[in-house]
Amino acid sequence: MNNRNKIFIFFLLIICILGIRYSSEDREITQLEKIIAEFFRPAQQFAMENTRKIIVFMEGVSSYPAVREENERLQEQLDKYQMELQREKEFYFENIRLRKLLEMEMTSTLSLQAADVIGRSIKSWDDVLIINKGEEDGVDLYDGVMTYRGLVGKVFYVGPHTAQVRLLNNRLGSVPAMTEQTRFPGVIEGIGDGSGLLQLTYLPYDAPVEVNQTIITSGLGELIPKGIRIGYVSSIQYNEDGLIKKAIVTPFEDFNRLEEVLIIEQIHEVSP
Amino acid sequence: MRTKEILTWLVLVYTGLVLQSTVFSTLTIFGAKPDFLLVMVVLVGILQGHQSAARKGFVIGLLEDVFVGRLIGSNALVKAIVGFLTGQVEKEIIKENVLISIFMVWVFSVIHNLLYGLLLVILGLGSTLGLDFLRTLFTFAFFNAFLALILFPFLYYLLIKGPLRVKSKP
Known part of the structure; x- marks a missing residue:
């Protein structure tokens, strides 16, 4: 490094130190810096x-x-x-x-016992209920089962703590019934087509059964008391020969939505 | 110096200053943040030798000082010295070895901060050689080493083959 370079470096060093000193304190920003x-x-x-x-x-x-x-x-x-x-x-x-x-x-003047629906038949969803009351609770075979809306079926199997109820819309679940207004008797049973509707069958063509009449239990057979509401006549169908007719009955209760039911104590005990 | 070379340097310094004042300011750990311009100076020293690194270190440091607006001349001085010192090892190492270059960046980052702290102490502008200073010092060095890893291929191209290469005298 020659002397000229040394002088130049020394000069730069001095400039730097002066610059550091100058800019180390607060000052106004110059135009160039702006x-x-x-x-x-x-x-x-x-x-x-x-x-x-x-x-x-x-x-x-x-x-x-x-x-x-x-x-x-x-x-x-x-x-x-x-x-x-x-x-x-x-x-x-x-x-x-x-x-x-x-x-x-x-x-109610009826002797009733409340039960919860705990199951349904696997094979026929609409037709059979399993309830949480059985023989030890006083449930008997063929006891009627209802809700506050009306009759829903009858007991067909009794276990110690459970029972099975065959609903009215099951073809096998027939119950003696009659019209409330004209007291005309018949047997109510399920149509069995999956519609949930019931039918009052084998009525003579001139039987006083009309649409909108209420169907109640007749008490015949002394298994289920008389006067329990079942449904209302929604239509009348005549047989081909015109001599017999049947009333299609819409039940008051929706059998698919049953959660609690009442078991009706029989008027007379029946041996199975 | 060619116009293209000057423009490239200006773009690099401008980018470096913008990055340092924005992106890198969000990466602070223990008060340290990477110094893009210092990494450039060290890599110039390794790849182009002490004279080029000292000159460029001075100019880059001066631009940095003017940009900061405080202690104008401090970075110019320290970066010129670091550039000069880095250039001393140019002939001793294999330039193409990225790991050596990164290690050199780590070493000279430590030296840079020690020199800077010493300068401030000498000028009576601070007593920075405490424990915090040392912790910041090493974090700063690691940051720069990591940055060098990213920048090395790019700067290697610019400084050896690209527009910033030093023309050999006939």
């Missing part, structure tokens, strides 16, 4: 905006497991609350139904 700052501003703005976007994205990515965990926890809580809410709803509707049953049990 221009430089303006020159950098758009690029800085662009870079900072995009950096923030990237940071937000990265934070989102890094917090994903925690967010997912929280989401799962909240989802579990939500499911739990929904389940509880559903149970509350169930209790509410059960309460309404039981109130009606209780009202009936209290006001």
Whole structure:
């Protein structure tokens, strides 16, 4: 390194030290510095905006497991609350139904016993119910089963703590019945076509049975008491020869929605 | 120096200053953030030798000082010295070896900050040689080494084969 270079370097060193000294204290920004700052501003703005976007994205990515965990926890809580809410709803509707049953049990002259529907026949959904009362609860074979809306069927199998009820819409579940208004007797049974409708069969063509008449139990056979509502006549169908007709009866109760029922104690015990 | 070379350097310094004041300012750990311009100076020293690195270190540092607006001349001085020192090892190492270059960046980043701290102490502008300073010093060096890993292929091309290569004298 020659002397000229050494002098130049020394000169630069002095300039630098003076510059450091000059700019180490608070001072007003020079015009040149303002221009430089303006020159950098758009690029800085662009870079900072995009950096923030990237940071937000990265934070989102890094917090994903925690967010997912929280989401799962909240989802579990939500499911739990929904389940509880559903149970509350169930209790509410059960309460309404039981109130009606209780009202009936209290006001009826019949000897009634409440039971819960705990199952349905696997083979024929519409036709058989399984209830949680059996022989030890005093349930007998052929006991009538009803709701506050009307008769729904009769017991055809009794276990110690359960019983099976054949619903009226089962073809085998026939019950002696009559029209409420004209007291004309007949036998009511299921049509068996899956429609849930019943029929009052073998009526003479001139029998006083008309649409909208109410069908009730007749009490014949002394198994099911007289006067329990079953349904109403929704149409009349005549036989081909015109000598016999049948009344199509729509039951008051929807047999697909039974949850609680009342078992009617028989007038006379029947040995199976 | 050719116009193309000057423009390339200006673009590099401009980009470096923008990155340091924006993107890198969000990457602070223990108060340290990477120094794009220092990495450039060190790689110039390794790839082009001490004279080129000292000159460029001075100019780059001066531009940085003007941009910052405080302690004008401090970066110019320290980066010129670092450039000069880095250039001393140019002939001793294999330039193409990226790991050696990265290690050199780590070493000269430590030296840079020690020199800078020393300068401030000498000028009575700070007493920065504490534990925090050392912690920042090593974090800073690691940051720069990592940055060098990314920048090396790009700067190697520019400084050896591209528009920033030094023309050999006839």
